[in-house]
Amino acid sequence: MLLENKVVIVTGGSRGIGRAIALACAREGAHVAINYWGENDASYHKRSAVETVLDEIGALGRRAIAVEGDVSQPATATELVAKTVDAFGRVDVLASNAGICPFHAFLDMPPKVFETTVAVNLGGAFYVTQAAANQMKAQGDGGAIVATSSISALVGGGMQTHYTPTKAGVHSLMQSCAIALGPYKIRCNSVMPGTIATDLNADDLSSPEKKSYFERRIPLGRLGRPDDVADVVVFLASDLARYVTGAALLVDGGLFVNLQ
Numbered sequence: 001m002l003l004e005n006k007v008v009i010v011t012g013g014s015r016g017i018g019r020a021i022a023l024a025c026a027r028e029g030a031h032v033a034i035n036y037w038g039e040n041d042a043s044y045h046k047r048s049a050v051e052t053v054l055d056e057i058g059a060l061g062r063r064a065i066a067v068e069g070d071v072s073q074p075a076t077a078t079e080l081v082a083k084t085v086d087a088f089g090r091v092d093v094l095a096s097n098a099g100i101c102p103f104h105a106f107l108d109m110p111p112k113v114f115e116t117t118v119a120v121n122l123g124g125a126f127y128v129t130q131a132a133a134n135q136m137k138a139q140g141d142g143g144a145i146v147a148t149s150s151i152s153a154l155v156g157g158g159m160q161t162h163y164t165p166t167k168a169g170v171h172s173l174m175q176s177c178a179i180a181l182g183p184y185k186i187r188c189n190s191v192m193p194g195t196i197a198t199d200l201n202a203d204d205l206s207s208p209e210k211k212s213y214f215e216r217r218i219p220l221g222r223l224g225r226p227d228d229v230a231d232v233v234v235f236l237a238s239d240l241a242r243y244v245t246g247a248a249l250l251v252d253g254g255l256f257v258n259l260q
């Protein structure tokens with residue numbers, strides 16, 4: 001198993017890509033702490049979604065805890081790491097994944113939408129990376145941090161002018177942290193998912209025309225699934241990637257390179 005007895009933290013682990021990362025890590029032998037928030041989201045049953053993930057990890061024979069908190073708040077990161085250490089004794093891997101993408105036009109975007117998106121996506125990645133790295137440094141035997149950036153770090157979106165800069169920022173954060181944390185043997189990488197079918201883009205892809213437009217643009221012929229991304233996160237977190245740091249891996253079915 002690639003992550004046998006490792007301790008993994010996943011932010012935004014209640015659903016979508018984060019849930020798939022949590023389950024994929026557990027399948028590879030890890031114990032998992034998931035963070036989630038969903039304060040203003042009435043579209044699904046937050047607590048039962050979280051409990052289902054915990055049950056699924058338990059059914060795989062691994063231990064799991066859930067820690068609620070808004071990643072945009074620095075205190076969430078320190079509490080998440082502290083509770084993980086209380087439960088499992090250490091932290092080996094961080095998957096910094098929580099994110100939001102409230103689609104909005106540029107010219108009339110309220111400052112609050114911009115500020116919240118930056119605070120959650122970039123601020124959240126910064127604070128949790130810092131808290132986990134301090135714990136890994138104290139442990140003294142390295143670690144792996146994998147952030148969920150996006151194809152949107154490299155290309156734009158007219159309804160995502162607040163979002164794409166945060167994903168470029170997450171990519172850049174991992175590059176700089178690879179340098180800052182290399183001396184402690186902490187590797188820092190990012191995955192860049194393309195279009196993965198989750199709650200994040202369910203409304204945007206609800207039009208059959210837009211969905212089939214994307215499917216036509218993707219050389220592998222289908223939208224991504226959360227487990228497509230999760231398996232790459234496992235690879236980057238594992239010793240198979242022991243000499244990989246500061247890297248970003250597109251997981252997009254070829255969407256980025258498809259000019260014509």
Ligand SMILES: NC(=O)C1=CN([C@@H]2O[C@H](COP(=O)(O)OP(=O)(O)OC[C@H]3O[C@@H](n4cnc5c(N)ncnc54)[C@H](OP(=O)(O)O)[C@@H]3O)[C@@H](O)[C@H]2O)C=CC1
Nearest residue numbers: 012014016017036037038070071098099150193196198200
């Ligand atoms: N779907 C896609 O096509 C792509 C997604 N991404 C990135 O992948 C990541 C996961 O997205 P995806 O799985 O699609 O989205 P989902 O909406 O399915 O899941 C988002 C997750 O983030 C959590 N979350 C949201 N806000 C906060 C917050 N303030 N504090 C803590 N947790 C929070 C949610 O918690 P809760 O359940 O409690 O709401 C949920 O677990 C994001 O960073 C996104 O930018 C990147 C490229 C493509």
Ligand SMILES: C[C@H](O)[C@@H]1OC(=O)[C@H](O)[C@@H]1O
Nearest residue numbers: 101150152194195200201
């Ligand atoms: C939410 C979008 O569909 C999704 O988010 C990303 O980061 C991708 O680039 C897609 O635009």
